[in-house]
Amino acid sequence: MVKYKTQELNHIFHALSDPTRRSILRDLGGREKTVGQIAQPYRMSLAAISKHLKVLEMARLIDRRKEGSHQFVRLNPETLKTANEWISYYEQFWNDRLEALRNLLEEGDST
Amino acid sequence: MVKYKTQELNHIFHALSDPTRRSILRDLGGREKTVGQIAQPYRMSLAAISKHLKVLEMARLIDRRKEGSHQFVRLNPETLKTANEWISYYEQFWNDRLEALRNLLEEGDST
DNA sequence: TTTATATTTAACCATATGGTTAAATATATC
DNA sequence: GATATATTTAACCATATGGTTAAATATAAA
Numbered sequence: 526m527v528k529y530k531t532q533e534l535n536h537i538f539h540a541l542s543d544p545t546r547r548s549i550l551r552d553l554g555g556r557e558k559t560v561g562q563i564a565q566p567y568r569m570s571l572a573a574i575s576k577h578l579k580v581l582e583m584a585r586l587i588d589r590r591k592e593g594s595h596q597f598v599r600l601n602p603e604t605l606k607t608a609n610e611w612i613s614y615y616e617q618f619w620n621d622r623l624e625a626l627r628n629l630l631e632e633g634d635s636t
Numbered sequence: 637m638v639k640y641k642t643q644e645l646n647h648i649f650h651a652l653s654d655p656t657r658r659s660i661l662r663d664l665g666g667r668e669k670t671v672g673q674i675a676q677p678y679r680m681s682l683a684a685i686s687k688h689l690k691v692l693e694m695a696r697l698i699d700r701r702k703e704g705s706h707q708f709v710r711l712n713p714e715t716l717k718t719a720n721e722w723i724s725y726y727e728q729f730w731n732d733r734l735e736a737l738r739n740l741l742e743e744g745d746s747t
Numbered sequence: 748t749t750t751a752t753a754t755t756t757a758a759c760c761a762t763a764t765g766g767t768t769a770a771a772t773a774t775a776t777c
Numbered sequence: 778g779a780t781a782t783a784t785t786t787a788a789c790c791a792t793a794t795g796g797t798t799a800a801a802t803a804t805a806a807a
Contacts, residue, residue, distance in 0.1 A: 531655050541723075542649035543795080544642050550726065555733020560754060573796055575755060580794095593804060595753070602730045605723055612652075612720045615662065619713045622666020654765080671784060684766055686785060691764095704774060706783070 533585075537608045540584035545569070546577050550586060550600065557590070557597040644696075648719045651695035656680070657688050661697060661711065668701070668708040 540546055549563055564574040578598065581587045585604045590597040651657055660674055675685040689709065692698045696715045701708040 534658065535653055535655060538649050538653035542646055542653055544646060545795090547645065554726075554730055561752090569795090570797065571754070572756080572798080576795075579755090593753095595804090600730050602727055605727045605730070609720065609723045609727055612716055612723065615665075616713055616716045616720055619665055619711050619716070656765090672782090680765090681767065682784070683768080683786080687765070690785090704783095706774090 533607065534611055536584040537586065537604060540580050540586055541608070543577070543580075546581055549574075549577060549581065553587070553598065553600045555600070557599040559595045559597060563598060644718065645722055647695040648697065648715060651691050651697055652719070654688070654691075657692055660685075660688060660692065664698070664709065664711045666711070668710040670706045670708060674709060 545567065552558070552563065552566070560571070560575065560578065563578070564571050567574060578587065578589075582589065585601055587598050588601050590599070656678065663669070663674065663677070671682070671686065671689065674689070675682050678685060689698065689700075693700065696712055698709050699712050701710070
């Protein structure tokens with residue numbers, strides 16, 4: 526059984542709760558981009574994008590690679606897996622419990 | 637392909653970003669509880685728990701059933717599925733892209 | 748060395764968040 | 778009706794969030 530670190534999950538889910546950040550992650554699919562390239566489609570300032578990237582980085586949803594004056598930003602899909610595992614675990618857990626509850630109720634009805 | 641509603645995802649991920657709320661969801665596994673029962677293990681006030689429940693309700697992660705002066709709160713696992721689907725979709729999407737990228741690079745190396 | 752480009756940091760602002768205590772509301776019970 | 782119980786709402790507070798513009802920093806290019 527996986528042990529989830531509270532802080533880690535706080536950061537991941539918080540990062541995912543903002544539509545701009547989800548959009549950035551989406552745009553990053555599989556290829557590296559510079560900060561400028563990431564910012565380009567958005568109407569907000571570069572400073573704002575920079576902050577969003579910091580939040581994504583804190584959550585370890587992205588990695589950065591510095592090369593001269595540019596930075597290359599890329600996804601870290603491993604982290605998304607953490608969130609996925611947390612959710613999947615509880616989803617399963619709850620579904621099992623709910624089913625157990627249903628069975629119990631049926632039993633009560635039929636006897 | 638599923639279409640995810642922005643607001644819905646905002647609410648779900650925001651709700652999940654707080655450890656108290658995740659803990660409440662965990663405690664609710666499969667059985668209904670009253671607000672008082674939910675609050676019991678926590679050191680914070682009932683008012684604070686009430687607010688957390690409102691956030692979870694807004695995200696449709698829980699449902700409520702009123703019965704006299706009590707309320708029964710229960711999970712809505714359907715919503716967790718929404719979050720799970722979003723994450724799984726992008727995880728897959730990214731992994732595919734990353735693999736494509738890797739293949740491309742290998743090709744470049746070997747020829 | 749100057750200048751242009753890429754990115755972050757600082758200072759600021761309005762609103763949201765997560766908590767508190769006290770008052771309000773709704774139902775149950777005496 | 779009066780009182781106890783369950784829960785929410787209101788008012789408040791400190792800190793966080795998501796944005797802005799302007800200044801700072803770092804590298805590249807002339």
